[in-house]
Amino acid sequence: MTDNNNLDDKIDLAPVVLDQCSIGLFVLGADGRIVNWNRWMVTASGIGVASALGRLLADLLPEVSGSTLEQAIDAAGSQGDSTVLHAASGTAVLPLPRRAAGGAHQMVIVKPLLAKSHHVLVQVFDQGDLPGEASLPPRMAEQPGAKSGAELATLSILSAIADAVITTDLHRNISYMNVVAEKLTGWRLTAAMGLPLARVFQVMDEGAALLHGAIERCLATGTLAGGQRQELILVHRDGIGIAVEASLAPICDEQKNIHGVVLVFRDVSHARSLAAQVSWQASHDTLTGLVNRGSFDDRLDDLLRDAMATGRIHGMLYLDLDQFKIVNDTCGHVAGDELLRQIATRLSQHIRTGDTLARLGGDEFGVLLVDCSEAVVLRIANKMRQAIMDLRFAWDDKAYAIGVSIGVVAITAESERAEQVLSAADTACYAAKDGGRNQVHVYRPDAGEAAQRQGExxxxxxxxxxxxxxxxxxxxxxxxxxxxxxxxxxxxxxxxxxxxxxxxxxxxxxxxxxxxxxxxxxxxxxxxxxxxxxxxxxxxxxxxxxxxxxxxxxxxxxxxxxxxxxxxxxxxxxxxxxxxxxxxxxxxxxxxxxxxxxxxxxxxxxxxxxxxxxxxxxxxxxxxxxxxxxxxxxxxxxxxxxxxxxxxxxxxxxxxxxxxxxxxxxxxxxxxxxxxxxxxxxxxxxxxxxxxxxxxxxxxxxxxxxxxxxxxx
Missing domain, CATH: 3.20.20.450 (EAL domain)
Structure with missing residues (x-):
């Protein structure tokens, strides 16, 4: 690339950009042979660029032969059709030996490039790389006489990929933006052409300094900017912050002369939001919003370690609702779910900051009380019992009274394992039910219920x-x-x-x-x-x-x-x-x-x-x-x-x-x-x-x- 802001026939940007993308990308020529094969594909397949170029995809990956992917590629090359393919459960659209774990979440987008060239671009998204929306922009129209064949081919690829692309000259002024970059920045290419990158690609906080340093190193050394992707907050022209993942690479000619940089970035807002949602769902009960059993067990392990290290005493409550199934069976599961939500709200009002209230499953709840004497544990347990007793659950013009049996156990330095604590709490809860229900029972190691449990x-x-x-x-x-x-x-x-x-x-x-x-x-x-x-x-x-x-x-x-x-x-x-x-x-x-x-x-x-x-x-x-x-x-x-x-x-x-x-x-x-x-x-x-x-x-x-x-x- 030269300083006149035009793409030079001697520089093929496509391989540089494709290598910077965080998804799998490869291009097939009119004869169906591979003409571009990015670094992601090398890592996922174990097939190097030299081994891939000029080969048929089915030769490299025999499973593709006769598949829906091969049919989609044929349709894109011959008819100009774009196709989105989703993997069925436990399978993959494109079988990649080194990415087997992601097969069940794989998506592949097949797009035609120039109409007369019959080239096809294939994009492979795997698990966390899935886009929030699968956009299929129309095939780029040819502009006879406006650009050379090499330039058109490069622009066609840059326009079709799902990642955003911006190129600059040596002075860091913008020479090209694809459609995705226009959308994420809020700038049209016609308005951004020749402007400083920092004005169009504005980054919040310390991200601006990190990006500037990476660009300087890229231009000075002609090598990848540390080989790492950066997570940045891009400021859209309208002032909206967008989480993006970006990477840089130098633009060099055949003589290794540096002509500028290419910035490849993608919107990861959806992925980050989805990851946060998945993380929350993994640790919480979706019905009540309380901590779930798995997270409860982890926190119980933490309290056991703390008790052994510091000698502090903690408490655990095991709550089992009385007569809940009557409501669930006579009024239906919708009513049962609503009752559980109301009970969760009432119980939440009686735990302290730092304590844990969890739904362990069905109509059972667990409470972990940090650094809590037995007297305080019993006071909290009885407040919870009274709160549930005071609840009058109304459904279909009828009111239902619910009780709860609560088992109490101390977590001390002598408590050996989480399983023993849970078993003791369950035994105490069972004793509370056996003793007439709607009461609190404290587990004593030498008590009758322990002997009974051992006998059972x-x-x-x-x-x-x-x-x-x-x-x-x-x-x-x-x-x-x-x-x-x-x-x-x-x-x-x-x-x-x-x-x-x-x-x-x-x-x-x-x-x-x-x-x-x-x-x-x-x-x-x-x-x-x-x-x-x-x-x-x-x-x-x-x-x-x-x-x-x-x-x-x-x-x-x-x-x-x-x-x-x-x-x-x-x-x-x-x-x-x-x-x-x-x-x-x-x-x-x-x-x-x-x-x-x-x-x-x-x-x-x-x-x-x-x-x-x-x-x-x-x-x-x-x-x-x-x-x-x-x-x-x-x-x-x-x-x-x-x-x-x-x-x-x-x-x-x-x-x-x-x-x-x-x-x-x-x-x-x-x-x-x-x-x-x-x-x-x-x-x-x-x-x-x-x-x-x-x-x-x-x-x-x-x-x-x-x-x-x-x-x-």
């Missing part, structure tokens, strides 16, 4: 062993019509027992609590279904033709488990179980804990011919209110009302009410824990349909230890 963990290992060694067995207990008492009606509840390592029977109250606590019940329930259905298949004549029907207990975990629902459906088909032969018993508390899931589970299996009992009915807080939402066939009255039926008038009134509502809804009622004839007579007088208990028959093994059927033999 011991049972988990034993349950796993029993499942693997097939040491569970099935018992049955008859359910008989009250108006025609018989121990052999064929209607039985299936019960589970476990044999220990020595072969002795283990009652369910020993291992079921641990199985429920640690999520093992769906696996146990599937074992029961598989064993019973296999037996029905083997003993078809006795069990099916004999008119037997079986009631299987299902845990709340199974009712909320899509895999268990699918499993049961498949087994019903596999063993051709007749309609009405199988009924499932679901406890009332499990059903209303997730009403939507329970309703879907019941309706799905009823379509497959199964019946349903609502077990322990009457033990919940709002039994009748939720009953109409559950399409069950039987109400199994909670045994707590049956035991003292003969002596407690309140129990009798409860049983009468449950039986009456069942009859109105067309449901059959079953009384459990019937232990004597007096109770049985009272139930007959009330009109209860079925009875079960030791006064009818005790549980008995369904099969012997060899697996042979005992029932009906």
């Amino acid at each position: 963990m011991h049972w988990v290992a034993r349950i796993h062993s029993a499942l693997e060694e097939d040491r569970f067995c099935l018992y049955v207990q008859p359910i008989v019509p009250i108006d025609q008492r018989s121990a052999h009606t064929g209607h039985c509840e299936v019960l589970i027992r476990m044999r220990d390592e020595a072969g002795a029977l283990v009652p369910p109250n020993k291992f079921i609590p641990a199985a429920e606590r640690f999520g093992l019940m769906p696996r146990i329930d599937r074992w029961v279904v598989n064993q019973l259905f296999n037996l029905i298949g083997r003993e078809h004549e006795t069990l099916v033709l004999g008119g037997y029907c079986f009631a299987i207990n299902l845990s709340g975990g199974s009712v909320n488990d899509e895999d268990t629902l699918t499993y049961i459906g498949e087994k019903l088909v596999e063993f051709r179980i007749p309609p009405g032969m199988i009924s499932f018993e679901i406890t009332e508390t499990a059903a209303i804990a997730n009403l939507a899931s329970a309703s879907y589970f019941i309706r799905t299996l009823k379509q497959a011919g199964c019946l349903f009992s609502l077990d322990d009915f009457g033990s919940g807080l709002s039994s009748f209110a939720y009953l109409k939402n559950l399409p069950v066939d039987f109400l199994k009255i909670d045994g707590a009302f049956i035991r003292d039926l003969a002596t407690d008038p309140i129990d009798r009134a409860m049983v009468q009410a449950i039986n009456q509502i069942g009859q109105v809804m067309g449901l059959k009622t079953i009384a459990e824990f019937v232990e004597n004839d007096q109770v049985l007579g009272l139930l007959r007088g009330i009109g209860v349909d079925f009875a079960q208990g030791y006064g009818i028959a005790r549980p008995m093994p369904l099969t012997d230890q060899a697996g042979r059927l005992l029932l009906g033999k």
